[in-house]
Every structure is written in C-alpha cells, then in structure tokens.
Amino acid sequence: MIVHFNDSDPAMLPAPSQDKTGPQLDFAAIFAAMRRNKRIMFLSVLIAVGIGAVHVQTSPRSYLAATEVMIIEEFAGSAQNFNRPATLAQNEITLDSARKVLESQKLALAVVDALDLHARPEVLSSESSLARQGIETMRGLILGLLPAEQGAPTQIDPDTAEQLARMSAADTLRQGIEVRREGRSSVFSIRYTSNNPQFAAEVVNAYGQAFLADQLIGNVEASSSVLDWLHDRLMVIQENSAQAALKAEEFRARSGLLTVAGESIRVQTISQLNSDLAAATVELAQIRALKTVYAELSELDPIEFVRSGAAGVRVPAAEFAAGQQRLLDLQQSLDDVERRQGPGHSAAIRLRAQIEREGSTLQREIASLYETTRNAARVKEAEVEMLRASIEDFSNENLQLATARVELQSLERQAGILDALNETYLMRMKDLEQTQTFPVANVRVLSVSDVPEKPVAPRKTIIMGFMLLMGTMVGGGLSVLRDGREKVIRTSDALYDASGRPFLGYLPMLTLNEVKALPEPQEAKARPVLPRYNRLRKSGTCQQPDPFRYPFPALKHPRSHYTETLRNIRNACETSALGKSGYVLGIVSLRPGEGKTTLAKNLAALTAVSGSSVLLVDGDVRTSGMSQRLGQSEGVGLRDVLQGTAAMHNAIRKETSTGLHFMSSGFSPDDAHAGDSLYSSRFRDMLDEARSRYALTIVDLAPLGPVSDARALLPAIDGLVMVVEWGRMPIGLLQKTLSMDPVLYKKILGITLSKTNMTSLRDYTRLDETGNYYDVYASKHA
Template identity: 30%
Template sequence: MPRDLKPFEGAAYGSYHGGGSAAPVQTIDLRRVMVALRRQRLTILLPAVLLGGLGLAYAMAKPETYSAHSSLLLDSNVNRSVQQAGGIDSAGLPSERIENARVVLESDKLAYDVLDRTGLQDNASFMDPPRSGFTSAIGQGISAVLRPVAWVRDKITLLVTPAEVGAPAGPVADSARMDPSIAPIDPRLRLAAMRLRGGVEVFRVGQSSAVAVSFTSHDPVIAAEVANAYADAYVQDILVTNADSVGQTNAWMRTRLDELQAQAQAAADAAERFATENGLVALSSGGLLTEQALNELNSSLTAALTEAARAQAVLDTYDRAVAGGVEGLTDSNSSLAIGGDVSEELRARLDTYNDVRARLQRLLSTSGPNHPQVAGLRRTLATTAERLFVELEAKRAEAQSTLDVANARVAALQQSVEQASQRNSAQAANLVRLRALQEEAATLSAIYQQTLTRSQEIEQQQSFPVSNVRILSYAQVPASPSGPAVLRTALAATLLGLFFGMGIAAWREWRDRALRTGDDLTDHSGLRFLGHLPVLPRVRPSRLRPVPAPQVPAPVPPAETPKGETLPVPSRARPPVIPVPVPVIHYPDSVYAETLRHVRLAAEAAGGSPPVTGVTSFHPYGGRSSVAFNLAGQLGVGLRSVLLIDADSRARGLSRMLGLDRKPGLTDAVAGRGDWKDMLVGIADTNLAVLPCGLEQGGASDDLLTGRILGQIAAEAGGDFSRVIVDVPPLYPVAQGRAILQELPQFLIVAEWGRTPRSMAETVLAEDPQLQAHCLGVVYDRVNLRHLRSYLMPEAMENYLSRSKDYLSLKGR
C-alpha cells in the first residue's frame, strides 16, 4: 500500500514550508465536512437525545398554566374638538412610545398598583403555586450543593463586616416617615410583585398602536383578574401622571409668570427713568424729540440750499445779459433769451427788442446798409435796447437781493444743524443705553405674553378628564390551559443539545491534529506514505510453528603462513536462543504483514549491500521497537538470517520487550568490552538474531559516534546476514537518532496513529533535506481500521482495507 501521490521535489518542498510565491486559496470542502459529521455523529446526537428526553420529562411534569389577555389602544381616536380642548396630540405613535408603554407595564410601580387593586399578596394560591416534582428535585439538589457555599459566604461576611456597619434605628425610621418612598417594603409584598412581573407579558398587536397585556398563572381566575387589573392600572396611571405633570408645570408657570411680569415692569421703569434723567424726550411715535428736530433742520437746510442755487442761476443769467451794456445789446447779432419766470413787461420788451433786431438783420441781408430804412431801424433798436437794459438792471438787483436772502438762510440753517448734531453726539451713549433698555423691556413683555397664553392652555388641560389611552377589551377567564408546551419544550431542548453536541464536535475536530490517513501525511509534507499497521492479536501457544533456527556464521579460515602451513580454525560458540514469538509470522495475510511487505519493497528499491534499514519515530514511542521486531522477523522468512540491533541507549525498548535489557550488547561493544558477534541473541524458530542495547550507561555509549560504530557493524555483518534492521532513537527531542541516521543509507519512520501531530511531519525533517532524501516513508502503527473508515473520504484507497476480506485477514496459517 505505498502512497506517493506527491513526489518530493524542491518546488514541492518549498510550497510545504512557505517557499512558494502565493498561498493557495482556502475553500470549504463539503465532502470533508460531511465526513467529519459522520465521524462525530454520536458526539452530536447523544447530547441532543439526552437533553431532548430531559426537556420532555420536565415539560410533562410541569403543572398546567392558563393565559388571559387584555388589550389597550395607546392612540385613541377622540373627537377633534375634544383634542383641541384637551391639547391631545393625535399624531401616530412612534415605536419608542410603544416601547415606553411596555416598560411602564412591566415596572415595579404598576405591579404594586395591581397588588393594591387585587390583594394577591394575601392569596395563598398565588403566593405558593404548585410545582412539579422534577423542578422541586432540581431545586433541592441545587440548594444542597450551594448550602456549603452559602455557609462559607456568611462566615466570610461576618468576619469582614465591621460591627458598627448598621446605622441607628432612630434616624432611619425618621427618614422613612418623612419620605415614604425610602421606607422598607414588606418581603411578602416584594415577592408578590416579583411573581407578577415574572408572569406578565406585553406585546404589540400587529403594526397598530395597540398593546396586549397577557398574564399566565396556574389559576385561570387569577390570570384574568391580573390582566384586567393591569389594563385599569395603566389607564389610571396615565391619567394621574398627566394630571400631576400638568399641575407641576402649571405651578412652575405661575411662578414664572410672576417673575416675568416683575422683570418686564422693572425694565420699562428703568428705561423711563433713564430717559427722564438724561432729558431724552420721547414722542408718541416712539422717536426722540432731538432726533425729530435734527431731521426737520436737515430737511429745511436742503430746501434752502436748493433755493440759493436757483437764485444764483437767475442772477448769473441777468449778469450775462447786462455784461456788455447798451452797446452790447445794440451790436449783438443774436436774439436775447431769459429763462424762468419773468414779468409781462420784461417779456414784452424782450419780444420788441428781438423783433426790431430781426427786421434790421433781414433788411441788411436783403438790401444792404445803404437802404433808407436801415438808419431808422438802428435808432429804434438803440431806443429799445436802452429801455431793455434798464429793465434788466432792475431785475438783476432783485435777483441779487433774493440770492443774499437765500445764502443767509442757508448759513443760519447750517449753524442750527451743527448745533443739533453736537447735542445728539453728546447724547449718543445715552441714546444707545435707552434703546437697549427699551428693547429689553419689549422682549420681557413678549415672553410674558407667550407664557401667559401657554399657562392658560395648561390650566385647561389639567381639568380635562380624557386621555389618549383606552381599554379595547378585558380578559375573560380562559377555559383551556395554554401550557406547558410539551412539544415545544422538548424540541427546544433537543435543538439545544444538538447545538451543544455540534460545539463539542467542532472542538474535538479542532483539537484533532494527528496523523490518521495517508492524505494527512502527503498533504502536509513531502514524505511518502507506506501503509497502516493495525494492532495484531496476541499469539497463542497453539499458533507457534517451527521455523529454522538462525544460521551460525561460518568460521573464517585464517591466512596461510609464509611456510605454507595452516593454523587451526578457532570454533565460535552458537548464540543463545530465546523463545519469543514474532506476531507477523503467524498472521502472514494480515494488513500488518502487507504493509511490511511494502516497506520491504521500498527498502529493496533503495539498494545497498547488505540492506541496512533504520526504524525510527517522530517522537518517543514504544511501539517503534515492536515494528522493527516484526519487520526483521518478516524479512527473515526464507532468507539466510537478519540482524536486529537496538541502538536506543536511553529507552532500550527493544531490549526490554525481548527481556534482554540485562544482556551485553551494542553499548558494550562501543566501549570495547567485547566482540559484538559474541553478544548476539537468537530468536527461537526464526532466522533472526538480536544485538541488545547493552549494559553500559553513559560515557562513550551515548556519544554521537555511535552511528559510525553501527556503520562498521553493518559492514562486518555483510558476510553473515542478508539484512540489518536498526532500532534508532526518535528524531525528537534527542539528537542521537539524527546522528545515527546520518550513517545509515535508509530508514523508516513509525508514527503512532491518532497521536502523532501533523506539525511534526511538516517540520521534523524540514531543515535537513539530505536526511529526508534517505527516508523510505512513514507507516502508521496501532491503527484502528474500524475507526479509520470514519476519517476517509469516499474515494480514498484506504477504504479497500476493510472491503478486501478475501485478500487481507487475521487468520493464521
């Protein structure tokens, strides 16, 4: 059954130990998951069955219970006029308000209110409900277990608690009388409230704003009574709470109104006093007298400036007209125009002057200066110009007088504005302070009005007797029990056990990191898998069969003397023989024997004369010596002889197994205390000779040079033995095994099935590629073939170990 699915190569070796460039993608193999579930089926199903049966017994032993339901509508649709009068909000309730209602219904206060209504604390049936024998037994068992713990805790508390820890009874009693909320509660009442909270259940009805209150009890009458009492207590609690909160708010509002009124009046009085003290007279419009006077002066100054500018323009017009005198008017070639308002007399003179001048110009242009009428028109134009000039002079004097009056008014108004501005500048800080006081008074007045309006609304709501919570239905006495839910309890317990079993199975699978299948070795290392070695039965005396005794090495003739004479041949004593059976010889058709035959084929393929094979293990393991013994025994069948050497000077497992731990052997030969051939021990009825470990302890026998001595022994045994098997110390943690294997041409590794970690197969030879190249492979010892099937994939070839019964069996011959 050799397995070499992944030949050892440099690239493969690098990929096993992190030398690859990219790690493979981790995926979930469903086949491995199914195999693991099949393997752990008992671990998964056993807790499920046990807990399911326990849950079924518990549910069937419980007494019957009854559930009653009452429903409440948290957002009652009252009339719109009622909503407006009472200030009730009709908007849809958010989920938070429904959860708040749940918290209130499950609170201690409402539980005590229900007890006040029902008096259940005095009901013996409610305070001491019937209990199942199963529950009582469990409770008694738990109390019995915890009784010593409670006793120890009480003693420790008594020791560490000071004697003065308690307060005097007098102050506590006085405080309780002053504040009833801190008074101690009767234990019986507290127990009744705890039972109420444990039995009540509040849940939302669909997606509506209604909630249902359910109570479960062993008595159907108590269940219905408590459910209805909870509904009534909640409605009453809402009404009382709203009234109390509104009353407290209204009382605060009244106090706040008095404060605001006083503050607003004080602010108004302060503004009035400040205005009086600083001479800041206010008008009915709200402005100050000085500000209004300054505004009026600015308006008058603007009008005076406009009038002065207009008078200056009229004066300039008359100045241009009289600038040339009468001659200028007579010699002018253009008509004269004066804008603005002029008198009728001046307008007539201007028209006459312009008409005469125009006639003169036309006559000169048509008839020339020699025309007889030119002289007359010139005289007429001169007379008209003189009269017009006199009139213009008069008007100019009048315009000059008007301009002087306007300028004087402007100067006076400018002086008045400057004086008013100076007065306002002197009062600027006072004006700012006065405005701040007026704004403060106005703000406080507005706040007072708003608070007064809200206070009146709250007073109206306080006296309103309607809330937005009403009872939809009262609970009726249930006719049939609602519990216990036997099937549901058993199913829940079974599922809990199933999950618990799956957790244990997952933990066991996570902890199982041992070598069990060939894939565990070839997938995690570059070593070759050679097969499984199941546990062989004990060999009964009736199964012993004669096997030829081991051949004694023939004497070697001495070299001839120079004279041609021959020395006598010394005789060697036959080695002692011990009657120890070799199990594999008596079960030649077993899986164990077939695996050793694969090892033999691998060793013969490796070559060597004589073939020297070491047998080692990953870690200290006593079964390694048994494997070496069976391998040597099977190799001796049909051959001349086989030499088996115990090289493990620390454990001496092979020597102890054969009863040769007190015989001289390898360590004595290494120490030079005799010839190794004289220390051999034969196995009865086999061709097997054993070299024990020896009697020597420490010294040179534990030196790393033991490997070289073994090499010399193997070379010397080439003429007498066909094969040499060496029981080598483990690879870890001692170094002697590695030193010996360095001198051997080939070796076999024995791994204990289900005990050797996979990590050892990955790392034990990872740093020594040369030593790994000499390894024939790995065999698993003490394999349980029945359990092995639970670790195999459907396509694994190890499945044929249990199917091929015609070829492999434990039947002896």
C-alpha cells in the first residue's frame, strides 16, 4: 500500500533562504528589536528628554549681535577710478587678508581701548550652565588635592600690569569674535555672543569702526611708502626700455632681417620661387605628354600611320593641320570611288598612292615635331632643376638665419615687456598721488547692530530633538544588545541555524478551550467500563472499545495558520514516505508541555478527514497525556497489546467524526515499569502490523529530555517531527541534543515552533517572509 495524503489545498513550503554574504546592517532587524523592547525605548527616550529639559532650563541665555562691513575697490568720483580691475585670484587674496586683519590682535586691542574693557573684566566673563559648573567644580577639587608650587610672589609695575590686562582682554575678545564671509561676496559679518545683549552690540559696532579706521590709516601710510619706491623704480624701467628697443633695431639691421609689409624679404622670395616652380612643372608635364604621342606616331610605317587614324591627331602646327585636311579629303574621295567603281578601278589605285605619299609627308612632319618637343622638354627640365636649386639655397640661408630671428624676437619681447611695465608704473604712480591728495578707505560699514532682544542659546528645539534622537539611538542599541544576549528560538532562521533541519512552520498559541477541546457533555461522561474491562482482561477475551467523538480544533478552523502548518507537516511526511507501504511518524519534543500531543492529535485528524487511513498511538506511556485529552483513558490499550493480553485490533477505537483510529496508552501514571515495555519486540511487531493496515501511523512519544523512551523507538519509526516551544527553547540545548545523537538527527523530517504568539512574531521576522502574508488567504473566522 502506497502512502498518499489527499488534500484540496496546495502545500505551502518555506521559501528557500537566500545566501548571505558579507556583513550587512539589517535595519529591519534593528527596528524590530526596538519594537520588542518598548519599555527600554520609552525609558531611554524619557531620560534623554529629561536631561535635555534640565539643560535648557539651567543654561544661561546668550545673545548674538552682528554688524557687516564690505571690502570695495573703488568709489564713484574718487581717485580709485583710475585703478585697473583686479583678477579673481587677487580679489580672493585681498579678502583673505581682510579676514586676517579682522581676527588680528591689533584690531582686538583697538576695541579694548575704545571700550576700556581691560578696566572692567567682568563684562567679558560668561555665565556657565549647570553641567559646566559641575565640571569646573570637580576640576577645582582635583587641582586642590594636588600640591601647589611654592614660590615668592612677583612684583609687577602698574604699566606692565595694565599692558597684561589689555592683552588678556584682547585674547578673550578674539575667542568670542566670529568673522564670516557672506557667500562669494566681499561682505564680512562680524558676530559676538554674550550674556549681556547691550555689551554684544557695543563690541561688534566698535569692531566695525576700528576696522574702518585701520584701513584708512593703512592706505595713507602704504601709499606714501610705495610712491617713493615707484618713483625710483620708474626711472630705471624707462632707461631699460629705451636700451632694449635700440638693441632690437641694431640687431635687425646687422642680421639682414629686413621686412616689407611686415614680412621678411627672404620669405617673400622663397614664396615666389615656389610659384614659378609649380608653373614650370605643369608645362614640363604637358611637353612630355606631346613628346610621347609624337614618338609613337613617328615609329609607325606610312600605311599603318594612315590606318591608325593619325589624320585625326591634334597637333599645334598650321602646316601639319593642312596636311591632315588633305589626307582626310583624299580618304573621302577614295571611299566614294570604291563605292561607285569598286576597289580595283584605276582612280582608286591612284588615290591610294596619293594617300600613301601624303601620309609619309605627315609622318616626316611628326618626326620633326618630336625633335622640337624633345628639345623643349630638355630646356624646361633644366629650368625646373634651376628653380629647385634656388629654393633649396634660399631655404638653407633662411634656416641659418633662424637663430638670429629667435634672438630678435627675444629682444623685441623684452622691449615690449619693459614698455608695458613702464605704462603700468606710470598709471599706478598717478593713482597713488591722487590717493594721497584724497585719502579714501576701501571699507564700508553696511549695518550697525541694535541691541538683540531674543536669545540665540540655548536652542530648545535643536537640543530637545538631539536628545530625543540620542535617547532613541541608546534605546535601540540597548534593545539590540538585549536581543543579542537572548539565546532562545523565535524565528525560522534561528531554528535552522541552530538545528540544520527544515522548518515546517509556526503553530500559533491556542486558547485553553482549544487545547483541551473536551467532548460534548453527553459523550464526555466516563463510561462504567472498568469492571467489564477487568473481567475481559482476566478472561483474556478483550473486545474492541466503543467509538468516541472528539471536536478537533484544526477541523473547526480549517483555514487557520495552525491548520496550514499541519498540512505542511503532512506534505513533508508524504515526501519522505514515497515508495513505502506504510509510514510511521513520531511526534517528539525536548521538554514536556511544548505542544507535541496537541500537534499529534490534530495532525492525525486532519489527515484522516482527507480520506487516508490513520492510526494515532499514545506512546507517552509515563503520562498517557493523549488518552487523557481524548477522554479515552479507560479500556483496552497499548499496555494490553504489549503484554499479549489483547490483539491490536481489539485495542483500537474509532473517532466517529473523522474516521481516525486511536490506540490509548492503557498505562497508569503510577506504573514504574511503563517505559521498559517500549523496549520489547512486541511494540515493533505492532508497528509493522500498523504499516500493513494504515497509510499513516502517528505515535505521540515521550519528551527527549527527561526520559529515554523516544530514543528506544527510533529504529522502529520512519521519521520524526520535533516540536519546539516558541520563545522558550534555548539554542544551546537544542544544538547539544541533536549533536549528541546522530540517529535522532537523521530521523527528524523537520521542526515546528509551537505556542507561537503571532502578534509578537511580526516583531522578530522580516517583512518579506511569506508567513507574514498568510492572512491574505486565511478566512475571517480562522
């Protein structure tokens, strides 16, 4: 008999896992860990926000004042209009120099003197936040514990003390001043932050005025110094420019590098010779062509000369053209005579003789023309050679003068540079003379700072947002760390990594009523069979127990996730049982209470209603949990079969709603030798008989951890389905159990996770797992 399980719904097998190569940051797993640890996340965010709120409330208010200055190169109507525009690189250098001046100690000292800051150092000191005060207090306590340096106090004179106070105030002021360039413009923003808004406005306004005065004085002083230097330098440049121009003209005349219309005479001569050479080459080619034609015609005999059509050859000679015409007329007359009188007529013979004489005459003229053309070709060839030799001579001379031309160009460039430099210095000198007459600074103060009213720090929104983000990140890190330390199995990936066996699906958590699923009241009452059963056992004539009815949860909800996992387990058994005449499947777990008994009875019922013959055996003889769940503890059972007091068919009872056959345990919980009976050969004989009578035999086995009953039956069982409780099974325990028993490992068809909290499972699994989409196919009442 071949095992085949019928079903109207297709199997839903787990999708093959993808290869994971390289370290990857799994954001989905991180977010899932954060959802699972909501309490940690809440506390982390609450603490971070609380710290941020305390910081905001205890931090002193800071006010920002700002003024703007612009660096300009020219003013309308001023002397600077005569300046040439500077390049982009020069502008960048100028602006960078202006920034350095604004940040310099000299400008800070000018502001200190203008506001008399060294006499009131309290205005430069800033209030500290509560956190900074705590740090400073700790720092002071630590320094107080260290031994102080011993030394005599140094006496400082008043002038030195005042100078030191000015330098200290300037350094403090420079640390608070911020100079910022606005984009790519030449505008600079001078900013200062202080706890005193009035003082912040005074500082930035004083900075703007000090920078303006510094630039004005600096321009006047720089112009006076540069003007003296330019005057001396200009005299030297003018003298050098005149000498350079004179040297260039002398070298040109001495080297023969004279020019006409801006071009060298030698270059013009070479150009004319090249033109003459090109014309002579063309004429030579034409003469050679005529010579070739005349040579071919002169070598023919008179008759062949006439037949070849020499009369039609174009020759630039009047006498030859007249002879050609006569020859053509004779040929035409001959054709007329031969057509009228025939070729043998005397007139025709006479005409042929005349044609021959006339052809000889033309051929002699052709020979004369050939000699004339040959002489002309020799003359033209001599002319071409002469032109080439002249061009080569002039080219060699021109090449020899190349060094002289390069030197002349160098002298001319030097003279031009000196002349341009002279013009530049003259223009700059004129500008500086006008600058001294009308001193103008190239700085303009664009805005004057008012007293700021709104504080810029602490920034409540940014601080609270940052602390919220930090709290979320810390909470997320703690959540991931906590999940990493949790060594229990909750997902299919974790199960496969720990066991290496196929994952058969999730079995959702059932309610207490669904697990017990007690029979209806009229059928759940205990039947008074015990006296009758005892009498039959003593007489050795046990009869088959009465049928019973049991409401299986899987059949009540055929489209539930629990039932779909049962179908997947059944399909795995069918795949493993191909070609066998019967299949014995064991349902096992590592620890008690993991849901193996519930799985066994519902799997048996689901397979039975599909039309297959199924036998369910309560093999957990120490507890008889299956028999108690089904309400079939009394009567003939497995114990009687193993002891030989009852035949197998007498120990089987039928469930009427599914057609399922069930064999109860029959052992009492007080029976100390119940487990020993599983080692007998009768149990294996019973399973062999079950193979011949049933397509599928399901044995509910004892847990692997507490007792060894299940391992005793491994040789007699075709395959195992292991049940692992979701979120309770330690990974190490599962790995250790499977690694220590290779036979057990090979027998396991797959593992299922029972008592799964499907709501919480979504926080542990990826969004793309196929199990998350099962609700699309499940009914509303599943």
